Amino acid sequence: xxxxxxxxQLTTEILDASATCxxxxxxxxxxxxxxxxxxxxxxxESRIASSGRSSTTIHLDDIYNGWExxxxxxxxxNLKEKVIPGIASGHAFLLPRFDWVLSEYSNPMIYLxxxxxxxxxxxAGQRSIREHATLAIWIYIDSDVxxxxxxxxxxxxxxxxxxxxxxxxxxxxxxxxxxLAADYRLNGAP
Numbered sequence: 216x217x218x219x220x221x222x223x224q225l226t227t228e229i230l231d232a233s234a235t236c237x238x239x240x241x242x243x244x245x246x247x248x249x250x251x252x253x254x255x256x257x258x259x260e261s262r263i264a265s266s267g268r269s270s271t272t273i274h275l276d277d278i279y280n281g282w283e284x285x286x287x288x289x290x291x292x293n294l295k296e297k298v299i300p301g302i303a304s305g306h307a308f309l310l311p312r313f314d315w316v317l318s319e320y321s322n323p324m325i326y327l328x329x330x331x332x333x334x335x336x337x338x339a340g341q342r343s344i345r346e347h348a349t350l351a352i353w354i355y356i357d358s359d360v361x362x363x364x365x366x367x368x369x370x371x372x373x374x375x376x377x378x379x380x381x382x383x384x385x386x387x388x389x390x391x392x393x394x395l396a397a398d399y400r401l402n403g404a405p
Contacts, residue, residue, distance in 0.1 A: 216403070216405050217258075217402075221399075221401060222259070222262065225259065225350075225352070225399065226259065226263070229263065229331060229350060232349045232350060233349070235347055235348065235349040236302045236347040236349075237302055237303035237304060237328060238330070239302050239303075239328050239330060239331065239332045240330065240331045240349045240350075241332050241334065241347055241348045242259070242332070242334070242349060242350045243333075243335070243339040243350075243351045243352065244256055244333065244335040244339055244352045245335075245336070245337065245338065245339040245340030245341075245351070245393050245394075245397070246337070246352075246353050246355060246356065247337065247355070247381070247384055247385075247388075248337055248365050248377065248381065249356055249361030249363070249364035249403075250354040250356035250361055250403035251356070251403035252336060252339075252354055253335060253336075255335070255352070255354065256335040259333060260272055260333065268330050269327075269329035270332065270333060271326055271327050271333070272334075273310065273332065273334045274336055275334070275336025275337065276313075277313060277324060278290065278298075278312070278313060279313055282376045282379065282380060283379075285337070285338075285380060285383065286383050290338050290341075291341065293310065293311065294338075294341070295343050295344065297309075298310065298334065299344055301328060302328040302347075303328070303347075304328065307325050307326065307327050308326055308328070309323040309325055309326075310323060310324055312324045337387070338387060338393075340352075340391070340393040340397060341393065342392070342396070350398050350399070351396060351397045352397055352398065352399045352400075353393060353394045353399065353400045353401070354401045354402075355401070355402055355403060355404075356402075357404065361381075361403075362374075362378075365377055
């Protein structure tokens with residue numbers, strides 16, 4: 216589990232960092248499904264807000280192209296062609312939003328490239344956007360623990376999809392070298 220000391224250290228480093236994408240400090244949080252990426256992003260957002268600074272979080276779950284192509288070319292294209300240019304623009308920008316019930320993209324979401332932008336989700340640390348990240352975080356979790364967390368959160372109906380997703384994420388991490396490229400490696404286990 217991520218400790219208060221680790222949160223303090225990360226917060227200090229983020230608040231002391233310089234912009235690397237337009238006027239924004241970009242933080243990526245990557246790691247296996249169920250490791251605590253969204254929880255960490257929320258904790259950091261709260262600390263950033265308490266400091267009087269502004270942040271935006273982009274959840275990759277919103278822009279994956281469904282189960283079969285979550286970590287494929289469409290994610291890389293969305294990150295390289297929409298997310299990074301949107302942040303760099305300094306203006307509000309739209310991103311596609313995947314509707315998991317309808318299994319298609321629906322109403323896009325509007326994002327503000329605030330002073331600090333957190334990109335969180337499996338695949339956030341991929342090499343296609345690393346040069347734009349100020350700080351890269353990796354959270355480790357055992358695959359069985361991660362699966363149990365996801366099923367507790369999303370229900371047993373996603374179990375078969377999650378098994379397939381875990382295989383895809385492991386291949387993605389191996390190909391991308393995401394863990395080794397991270398500035399911080401944290402343990403998401405309880």
